[in-house]
Amino acid sequence: MNLNLRNAIVHNVSGNTQEELEDTIVDAIQNGEEKMLPGLGVLFEVIWKNxxxxxxxxxxxxxxxGLK
Incomplete structure (x- = not known):
């Protein structure tokens, strides 16, 4: 199975409003689940590139x- 995780994550949030994006980020952080980290990383990559x-x-x- 050849799944491009980065593209899947971008596809899942494309077209979301700022409120929906914020909800996604807050939910991922509050849940604290390791499986959410790649999604946050992809979102950060989009922010960084733009x-x-x-x-x-x-x-x-x-x-x-924040790391001190």
Whole structure:
């Protein structure tokens, strides 16, 4: 079975509203299930690829602060 997980995740959330996307993210974090991590990773990849250099620096700063 040749399943492209990344494409499946993007397909599942394509066309979602901001509220639906937020619900998806919050649900994945609150559930804390390991199986949700790939989906969050794909969503982060989309954010990263569509962010300016300044936005990326801000995300990295937030991440660094959150990991201290």
């Amino acid at each position: 962010s300016s250099e300044e936005e990326k620096k801000e995300m990295l700063s937030t991440l660094e602060s």
